[in-house]
Amino acid sequence: MVDLSVNCGGIKSPNPFWLASAPPSNSAYQNCKAFEQGWGGTVWKTVGEPVMNVCNRYGSIDYNGQKIAGINNIELISDRPADVNFKEIAETKKLWPDRAVVVSLMVESKKEAWHDMVKRTIDTGADGIELNYGCPHGMSERGMGSAVGQVPEYCKMITEWVTAVSTIPVLVKLTPNVSNIVLPARAAKAAEASGISLINTINSIMGIDLDTFKILPSVAGKSSHGGFAGPAIKPIALHMVSQVAADKEVNLPISGIGGISNWRDALEFILLGASSVQVCTAVMHHGFRIVQDMIEGLTFWMEEKGFSSLDEVRGKSLPQLEEFGNFNLLHKTVARIDQDKCIHCNLCHIACEDGAHQCIDLITENGNTKTVVRESDCVGCDLCAIVCPVEGCISMVRQDDGKEEKTWNELMAEFKKEGKDLSWENLGEFQKKHGIVIH
Amino acid sequence: MKNLAPKLSHDQYEKNFEEIHPPFSSNSAVAEANRCLFCYESPCTKACPTHIDIPAFIKKISTGNLLGSAKTIFESNWAALTCAKACPVQVLCEGACVFNDKEEPPIQIGRLQRFAIDNYFEKGMPKLFKRGDKKEKSIGIVGSGPAGLACGAELALIGYDVTIYEANQIPGGLNSWGIAPYKTRQADSLKEVDLVKSFGVKVQTNMSVGKNISFNELKDKHDAVFLGIGLGESTDLKISGENLTGVVNAIEFIEEVKKEKWSSVNIGKRVAVIGAGNTSIDAATESIRLGAEEVMILYRRSEEEMSAYEFEFELAKKDGVIFHFLTSPKKIIGKTSVEGIECIKMTLIDAEKGRRRKPVEIPNSNYIIPVDMVIKAIGQGAKTEFLNSITGLKIGDGKVIVNPRNYQTGNEKVFAGGDCINGGKEVVNAAYDGKMAAHGIHKYLSAK
Numbered sequence: 001m002v003d004l005s006v007n008c009g010g011i012k013s014p015n016p017f018w019l020a021s022a023p024p025s026n027s028a029y030q031n032c033k034a035f036e037q038g039w040g041g042t043v044w045k046t047v048g049e050p051v052m053n054v055c056n057r058y059g060s061i062d063y064n065g066q067k068i069a070g071i072n073n074i075e076l077i078s079d080r081p082a083d084v085n086f087k088e089i090a091e092t093k094k095l096w097p098d099r100a101v102v103v104s105l106m107v108e109s110k111k112e113a114w115h116d117m118v119k120r121t122i123d124t125g126a127d128g129i130e131l132n133y134g135c136p137h138g139m140s141e142r143g144m145g146s147a148v149g150q151v152p153e154y155c156k157m158i159t160e161w162v163t164a165v166s167t168i169p170v171l172v173k174l175t176p177n178v179s180n181i182v183l184p185a186r187a188a189k190a191a192e193a194s195g196i197s198l199i200n201t202i203n204s205i206m207g208i209d210l211d212t213f214k215i216l217p218s219v220a221g222k223s224s225h226g227g228f229a230g231p232a233i234k235p236i237a238l239h240m241v242s243q244v245a246a247d248k249e250v251n252l253p254i255s256g257i258g259g260i261s262n263w264r265d266a267l268e269f270i271l272l273g274a275s276s277v278q279v280c281t282a283v284m285h286h287g288f289r290i291v292q293d294m295i296e297g298l299t300f301w302m303e304e305k306g307f308s309s310l311d312e313v314r315g316k317s318l319p320q321l322e323e324f325g326n327f328n329l330l331h332k333t334v335a336r337i338d339q340d341k342c343i344h345c346n347l348c349h350i351a352c353e354d355g356a357h358q359c360i361d362l363i364t365e366n367g368n369t370k371t372v373v374r375e376s377d378c379v380g381c382d383l384c385a386i387v388c389p390v391e392g393c394i395s396m397v398r399q400d401d402g403k404e405e406k407t408w409n410e411l412m413a414e415f416k417k418e419g420k421d422l423s424w425e426n427l428g429e430f431q432k433k434h435g436i437v438i439h
Numbered sequence: 440m441k442n443l444a445p446k447l448s449h450d451q452y453e454k455n456f457e458e459i460h461p462p463f464s465s466n467s468a469v470a471e472a473n474r475c476l477f478c479y480e481s482p483c484t485k486a487c488p489t490h491i492d493i494p495a496f497i498k499k500i501s502t503g504n505l506l507g508s509a510k511t512i513f514e515s516n517w518a519a520l521t522c523a524k525a526c527p528v529q530v531l532c533e534g535a536c537v538f539n540d541k542e543e544p545p546i547q548i549g550r551l552q553r554f555a556i557d558n559y560f561e562k563g564m565p566k567l568f569k570r571g572d573k574k575e576k577s578i579g580i581v582g583s584g585p586a587g588l589a590c591g592a593e594l595a596l597i598g599y600d601v602t603i604y605e606a607n608q609i610p611g612g613l614n615s616w617g618i619a620p621y622k623t624r625q626a627d628s629l630k631e632v633d634l635v636k637s638f639g640v641k642v643q644t645n646m647s648v649g650k651n652i653s654f655n656e657l658k659d660k661h662d663a664v665f666l667g668i669g670l671g672e673s674t675d676l677k678i679s680g681e682n683l684t685g686v687v688n689a690i691e692f693i694e695e696v697k698k699e700k701w702s703s704v705n706i707g708k709r710v711a712v713i714g715a716g717n718t719s720i721d722a723a724t725e726s727i728r729l730g731a732e733e734v735m736i737l738y739r740r741s742e743e744e745m746s747a748y749e750f751e752f753e754l755a756k757k758d759g760v761i762f763h764f765l766t767s768p769k770k771i772i773g774k775t776s777v778e779g780i781e782c783i784k785m786t787l788i789d790a791e792k793g794r795r796r797k798p799v800e801i802p803n804s805n806y807i808i809p810v811d812m813v814i815k816a817i818g819q820g821a822k823t824e825f826l827n828s829i830t831g832l833k834i835g836d837g838k839v840i841v842n843p844r845n846y847q848t849g850n851e852k853v854f855a856g857g858d859c860i861n862g863g864k865e866v867v868n869a870a871y872d873g874k875m876a877a878h879g880i881h882k883y884l885s886a887k
Contacts, residue, residue, distance in 0.1 A: 066473065262502040286477050286498075293495070297504030391466040 002302045003309045004295065006040070008275035009195030009253040010169035011128040013100035015040035016266065016310060017294050020257055020278035021104035021130060021173070024288070026078060028088035032095060037288040038295055041100025043197070043255075043278060046077035046132045047085040048106040048117065049144070059206030059217035059226060068285050070232035070259075072204045074217060074224065076138045077106050082120070090124040100276075101125075102171065105162075106132040106144050109154065114161045121168075128168050130255075131159060131193075133184070134175040134200025136227045146200070149175035152187035159191030169194035171255060174240075177203050181240045185250045195253040196244055197278065199237045201227025230281035234259030238272060245273030246321050262290070263297035270310060271317040325409040330434055332399040333380035335360070335373045341393040344369060348384035348394060356383045357439075377439065406434075440685045441776045442708040442811045444730040452701035455728035456620045459754075460524065460550055468554040472501035475546045478537055483548060486535035489516040489871045493532060497551055509559035510567045512552055513634075517592045518585040518870040520560070520631055521614045523553035525622045526867050529750050560630050564637060571598035576884050579604060579661035581648045584612020585866045586667030586857030588635045589873030590880070595638040597881050603640060604657065606647035612669060613858075614866060616694045619721045621728070625697060649825050658852060662887075663880045666839065666848070666855040667873060670819035670863055676713060680771025681815075689714075689722040689816035696725050707812030709733040711780050713768055715745040719816035720752065723760045726814070734760050735808070739767035739785050739798045767798065769805060771813055779809045819863060829853060838862050845879030846872060854880050 004015040018041035019025040019034055026045045034042060053076055063069035078085055093101045103121045107113040121129055133155055135145030148154045155172070163170050172188035174181060176199040185196050203225045206216040215223035237258020244250050256274030260266050261282035269277050282290055307313055337348065337360075349371045352360040359377035363370045373384075385394040411430060412422065420426045431438065447455070463471065475497040483493040492511050499508035512519045528534070528549040536545030559565070577600035580587045588611075591601045609615050611628035618628075636642060648654055658664055673688035675681060685707060695704050706729040712719045715738035726734045736755070738745060741764045745752065756762070765785040772779040784804035787796035821837040831850035833840040839848055839855045846854045856872025858864065 263504065264502055287479060289479075289495075290498070293499050293502055293504055293507060296507040296510075297499065297502050300504060300506045389466075391464060 001308065002299050004040075004298060004302075006275050006310055007253075008100075008255050009128070009171060009193075011041070011100045011102060011171075011194075011276075013040035013276065014098055015295055015298075016270065016274075016276045017291050018042055018100060018102070018255065018276050018278045019283065020280040021045050021102075021132065022280035022284075023073075023075060024280060024283040026080075028092045030288075031092050031101075034283075034288045034291070035092075035096045035099050038291045039099070039288065041102065041127075041276065043102040043104050043130050044085065044089055044126075046104040046106045046135070047082050047089075047121075048077050048132075049108060049139075049142070050081075051076040051079050051138070053079050054219045056217055056219070060230075061206060061232070063232075068230055068281065070204075070228055070230040071281050071284070072201070072206050072217070072226035072228045074137050074219070074226040077104075077132065077135065082117070086120050086124050089121075089126055093125045093127075100127050102128040102130050104130045104132050104173070106135065106139060109143060109148070109158060111161045114158060115165050118162050118166050122166065126168065128171060128194070129162065129166060130171040130173050130197055131162060132173055132200075133158075134173045134198075136175060136177055136201055136203050137225060146175035146177055149173075149184055149200070150178050152183045155184045156187035156191045159188050159193050163192045171195045171197045173197035173200055173257075174244075175200045176236060176240055176258075181243055182247050182250065185244045185247065185252070189250050189252055193252065195255060195275070196250065197255040197257060198244060199233070199240050199258045201229045202233055202236065204228035229259070231259045231261055234265060234268075238268060241269055241274055242272045242318065242321055245315060245318055263294040263301065266294060267298065267301065267313070270314055273315040273318055275310075275314060325412075326407045328405045328407060329411065330400055330404050330406050331402075333382075333396040334375040334378040334399055335380070335382075335384050336375075336395055336397045337371055337373060337384075338393050338395070339370065341390050342371065343390055343393075344371075345389060346371060347387045347389070351383050351387045356381055360384060376437070404434075406430075440705055440707050440811050441773070441778055444706045444708045444732060446702050447730050449702070452729075456699075456701070458524075459621045460553075462557060463547075463550050463554045465554075468500055468551060469503075471547055471551060472497045475501070476537065482535040482537060483532040483546075486531050487515075488531070488865070488867045489522075489874070491515040491532075491552075493548055496555060497546065497548070500551055500555055505555055505558045506562070506565060506567065508555035512555060513567065515874075516867065516870050517589040517635060517874065518614060518631055518866050519552060520556045520627050521585065521618065521623055522867045522870065523549050523556055524627065525618045527748050527750070527865060530748060531867070564634055568596055568638070570596055570638060574598040574600070574884075576600070576662040577602065577660070578663050578665060578880060579657045580665045580667060581657070582612055582667035582669060582857075583607075583610035583632065583642055583644075584667055584669055584857060584869060585614055585631075586869040586873035586876075587612065587665065588631060588640075588667075589870045590665045590667060590854075590856065590877045591640040591873075592635045592638055593874050593877030594880060595635070595640045597877070599881075599884075601640045602661070603642045604646045604648050604652065605642060605644045606650070608644050610642050610644055612667070613869075616697050617690070618697075618866075619693070619725060620697060620699060621724075625699065649828070654825070654828060662852075662884055664853045665873070665876055665880065666853060666859060667857045667869070668822055668825070668855075669858040671822040672820055673815055674818045674820055676768060676771075676815055676817065678768055678770050680773060680777070683771055683773045683777050684775055685773070685777035685812045686771060687812070687814055689718050689814050690819065692722055692814055693718070693725065696729070701729060704729055706731050707777070707810065709810045710735070710812045710814060711768075711808065711810045712736045712814045712816055714738065714815070714817040715740075715747055715762070715764075716816065716818070717747050717751050719814075720747045720755045720760075722814045722816050723755055724758045726812075727758045727760065731812075734758075735763055735810075736760055737763045737766045737768060737780070737782060739765065740795070741765055741787060744787075744795050763808075765798070767800065768813075772807065777811055777813055779807045780813060781805055781807050821859065826859075836862070842879075845882060846876035847879055847883065851883070854883075 021043040057075040133149030139145035140147040256269030257278040496511040583605040614628035785798040833849040857869035
């Protein structure tokens with residue numbers, strides 16, 4: 001039997017799939033419907049200061065005929081009074097005792113205001129609080145949201161106000177609109193947060209209408225940046241999650257967010273250290289029902305791999321994270337093209353010729369063209385394999401036997417020991433010794 | 440036969456009978472799956488007679504949850520592989536796809552279903568379903584075609600003891616014996632039989648009910664009986680010359696081809712197929728593939744009244760089958776073997792309101808077409824003799840009459856589904872009947 005249950009900083013849920021604090025988690029109706037479909041938890045759409053929304057609120061980019069590679073929004077936090085939200089939260093938690101109900105909060109930067117909100121949240125019976133330090137639009141101009149997340153000192157101060165009075169776990173949700181995500185995470189740690197949620201949305205403009213010159217999304221001809229989310233931001237989110245997960249000082253449970261559309265995406269976050277994951281855009285596109293495939297797909301994957309609990313999976317890929325200076329310079333691969341599978345689109349040739357290192361020749365034999373790798377010149381960059389449209393046609397074949405290893409850091413240490421400068425000549429000597437030809 | 444078509448090489452036969460819808464590579468399957476809009480309350484699901492949650496199984500292909508995809512399909516349809524390859528998707532799921540309204544090609548649902556199911560069988564049928572608690576009651580099923588198998592699978596998973604009685608040596612019914620080999624092979628059908636067996640269903644082959652075991656004996660032995668017996672003999676043309684060598688009925692001909700021993704099937708140089716239904720098309724296209732030089736379909740009405748699907752008609756025309764509409768056979772000519780067929784030209788006159796136009800002969804328009812083989816494909820009758828032997832069972836218009844809610848016949852212990860209740864429809868209809876009848880039986884037995 002596979003156990004999908006998780007404990008994220010003291011917040012427990014039967015599976016790792018939570019709704020992110022966003023339009024899908026706006027009301028009791030929506031959250032209860034999501035729980036019926038199988039969602040393990042929800043982070044209730046941010047409750048807080050009085051706000052008013054505008055029309056319209058979303059912009060989206062399609063990619064090659066597919067809808068919503070990414071979506072941005074200028075919707076604010078909940079535009080329903082805090083009282084109404086707290087009442088519904090209490091009702092929902094009562095109906096769904098086994099699911100995680102986390103309440104996202106955002107109020108003005110006053111200790112009393114935060115204390116009041118935390119107390120009211122605890123009174124609902126909710127399982128945890130998430131501090132919204134991420135919202136990049138509308139609220140930040142009022143000194144809230146990302147205006148807090150971007151300044152580690154504010155982040156620490158407000159988190160301390162909350163943890164000082166909270167009897168339930170407190171997650172801090174971070175904005176990615178910073179130069180170093182680890183710093184606000186450390187601030188949250190210092191303020192005794194129970195966990196980190198990341199990432200919130202990314203500052204963005206979705207495009208310009210070339211006929212009207214309108215910036216998208218447009219509110220009656222006016223526009224501003226919005227928060228970018230959806231499949232396109234996943235690589236950025238994975239990176240930031242990995243940075244926080246790998247930081248020894250932070251060392252807190254993580255709720256991973258950013259472009260998660262299915263169980264595979266979720267697993268990637270978990271493999272980089274996330275305990276739970278949060279989803280918004282995929283639900284906005286296809287509805288709560290997507291969780292069924294998420295639960296089933298994850299379960300089948302765990303069974304196939306022989307895992308019985310997510311504890312065995314979490315962070316499994318993290319040990320591979322290394323700094324560039326520790327990569328083996330003597331590791332060598334070359335591209336090999338399976339001529340039987342090749343469909344002669346010649347994309348590998350032109351990609352290599354114009355975009356890489358000119359080592360795939362286009363040869364004409366008996367009137368037919370053929371792509372051939374000059375292995376001696378191949379730098380093993382992988383570009384040809386990436387552009388190839390045929391599964392398994394181009395593979396990167398390892399050339400070194402793995403016995404010899406030399407990293408940049410080791411090489412520099414050696415140079416230092418031998419009293420050599422880092423010069424092209426000295427580097428060239430090392431390359432020559434190992435048969436590495438740069439052209 | 441007077442003029443036999445020359446035998447072909449093994450490779451040529453295999454080429455002629457190769458699949459017309461090849462499998463997807465995983466790359467293309469994922470690309471096609473991602474094209475699916477994942478509609479809500481989708482028209483494709485409504486159009487499928489078994490109501491497979493099509494967007495859900497396709498979404499699962501896109502995420503790589505292939506076992507989950509197969510599970511979603513089987514939950515609705517136990518003849519999933521056969522249906523994936525042989526369903527008339529153009530008039531069912533794919534015909535309903537919303538892309539048709541956008542003037543874009545519909546999602547290739549049949550091929551995607553096959554991708555998920557192929558993977559399931561390639562993986563060695565991993566266990567996806569749990570049997571319910573064992574029940575002390577047993578059900579006897581007559582016939583191991585799609586209706587019988589579906590009924591057996593559902594009942595076994597509920598927890599009943601199920602035995603299927605199959606007259607043939609090879610189980611699977613029409614899925615094994617009645618589908619053109621360029622759509623499915625016998626091996627496909629047998630995989631589905633194996634799946635149902637894996638739920639504990641016993642399949643007794645060479646066990647003809649009425650011959651090897653009497654129906655009453657079977658009825659006494661089990662707490663309920665399901666009839667998935669299909670149809671009976673091909674209808675005769677009732678014209679002279681029908682006994683000549685070279686006159687065959689389509690069902691037997693197609694069964695012979697289905698053995699995949701192509702070179703042992705004798706085929707005339709010139710073949711006339713009588714009738715223009717989907718079975719006629721199969722017989723005609725298979726004749727071409729076996730090496731017949733000239734194959735024609737004779738039909739007494741016009742193209743408009745033809746019951747063959749549009750895409751089957753197109754396939755036959757592409758194969759080079761010649762259609763003689765408004766042509767009715769009068770007699771088959773020959774000494775001992777078929778030498779020709781005398782036909783008469785027909786015209787259509789308006790019939791009563793709501794009925795098809797009626798064909799009438801044009802006097803003195805008789806003419807002879809020289810042929811070496813005649814394949815009769817004008818329909819099949821019910822297994823009347825067998826059915827009449829069952830007390831209480833009622834037949835109307837050649838079909839067993841059942842309560843549409845629970846598939847119970849006039850005999851409360853006997854349920855029925857598939858071709859024997861609908862007069863001959865698709866595999867997918869039989870699979871649905873079998874499944875629904877199983878729940879009818881379960882309700883009946885639970886109330887007892």
